[in-house]
Amino acid sequence: MKNLLNESCVIEEISKLKEKGKQIDACVSFIDPYISYAARISMHLGLAQISVESLLLMENKVAVRERLNNLPITPFYTVFHPGDSLKEVEKKCKSFYPIIIKPPISNGSKDVLFVENVEKFEKALNHLHQKYPNSPLLIEEFLLGPQYLLEILVYNNDIKVVGVIEQEVLYNGRFIVIGYKFPAMISMDEYKDLYECVSSIVEQTGLSTGSCHLEMKFVHGEWKMIEINPRMSGGVMNQIIEEGTGINLVKEILKVNLGEEPTLIETEKKHVYARYLTIGSSGRLLKVTGKELALTHEGVKYVYIKPLLGRILTNPYSMGNRYACVVASSDSEERAKEIALAAAREIKFYLEPY
Template sequence: MTRRVLVLIEGNRTGSSQLYAQAGQRLGLHPITLCADPGQYDYLAGGKFEAIRVDTDDLAALIRECSLLQSTYDIAGITGAREMFYATVGNLCRHFDLPGPDAAAIERCCDKSTQRQLLGDAGVPIPAYRVAKNATEIEDSAAQIGYPVIVKPSIGSGSTGVRLCRNADELAEHTNYLLGGGHVWRSSPRILVEEFVQGPFYSTNIFGKEVIGVAAADFGRPPHFIFREFTFPAQLGDEEHERIADVSLRCLRALGLGWGPTNIEIRWTKVGPVVIEVNPRLAGTPDPQLIGLAYGVDPIVEHIKLAIGDEVDLKRKQSYTAAARFLVPERDGTLNRISGDIQAAALPGVAEVKFYTESNNAIVPKGDDRDWIGHVIAASPSHSQTKAILQRAVESMSWSIAPFPAADG
């Protein structure tokens, strides 16, 4: 009997891609990851999961590689966890006549300026914004909107290049970073200058056209937007939940989405929900783990089942509260000690303790999710109990960072 293969396009450092590979195995599939550099993903080391080196920016090369695999295996489905390759996933699925997302809709959504325009045209509440290509246009846009403003690349993920600029000096500094060589552009620079919308932050998780649930999230200190904690489900009243769900589903219609998972980021303001961003794929760590712990629904398993043409089951099996805390150092230097992680993992209610880096590695804050060095996840039948478990686990761990040696001269 021909072996059924799940093709995964690229991976990530926080663990979602490993969860896809593990879920594929549980479904009786053989996961094979196609990636430019297998060595950058820890879970591919040791030979537990198969990987093939290929230029994942080259669609033709990916088609050739999948065609070679097809001569030996039965490709049951193609998917992936990385947003920047999810349109590629859609194109591959279409080429091989497999279930998959609409690549054109994914590409439109991943361009934040196009996304903003489509949402605005559909009457979805969004922040005031301007699109700029150079320093003068950035400065003029900020003046028109009024400080403080959010400045970020039109294409990107993980909060890379995103900053709150509270005055002209901070705007000039970040503009120089974005346009002066500090930021890596995959295409011609286009920058969004947006109104800073304030209020509690929520994240809507949707599968197909069904809202699975809404998470609450908190950030670290500005001017960057680094997630520090997630709680699922969010503590919302019925009216708040209904309004968030309604505006989230309006986003799908405006953007032509509705196949598989979508994640929508929202701020609750004085006038209600305002859409900050639509991510046309399953949210990364910790959302899949939190949904599984809270509701007994594994969105990664269900995503794979959808991708291979199997029936999806989103019915809740339980009602818990799950929460995650990201571990973020406050300074740069060399990480020379991690302790307490084993004890934290053994605490009742702690579901996962994971570090993304090791001792003796350099820590250089970048102002985005690359600053995470790990996470802790906990769950229990109540919101207050889960928060207490999470705090106890975090307090039981510690790490130390040695300053970098001073440069001679």
């Protein structure tokens, strides 16, 4: 059909399929910004009752901050609305540099700007305001500390933390995650505090059935929420969790969207490390070599090359500028990372200057 974003048209097409004898069991999306949209259609069709309002809330980063404002996981933030005084916003932020500025619908670190001082504040804010002239902009303090990604699955108010993954972030004025360590090596006390934070976030956002992922930082002995997204993390996250635990998270999320209880039983217990590759220059891709060599390294489970020949590659400005990934597993955290890094060094991108 021509217009997938016209809800009434989609429902009409589904009705036609049902009239032809087709059985419709689920309506689900793993892609921003269609998560709540698919859940709403599911509810309309009388299928699995996913927490539509909660997912819709999570699609807006400003709305989430305002909902969770009373929780200790919330760092300093303020919101710049079109028409607000730049000087007044500067005053609010002066004690919190460096800061982060981002639009409320950002994903994959797209248009997330790191601002070191007041001199760069106005330029960064004006840049995003020009790009999103009718949208508020979220301004947050930048938090120093290890960063973690949490995969969450909720079924009938039963909260399951399927995985806690430590992230390695490349700070280049943007925030590009280039490494994932699973499982994250945190203490039992830290995990207990983390689970309490997750529970409070899930409760306040109203997620009773559905999936999401959180990004958290551990700052001076306290957990702080970087952001929440109403879906599982993209990229190779499913491979990471499956190699480490035996759980196919995509399959279990689909079961929840079919109205079935998920089965989260670990059949594996491995350390997994995923390494993403970026490049330091721009150009037209001529060829990529080394994938087969990377796969020969013992412990390498998956190698992914993203761009097609002829595409223009650039320095990383968002997660979309990660051009390859190697996933390795082992019985130790150190060995899994060592294998992945060695395999990643086999991959070479050849560019024509552009």
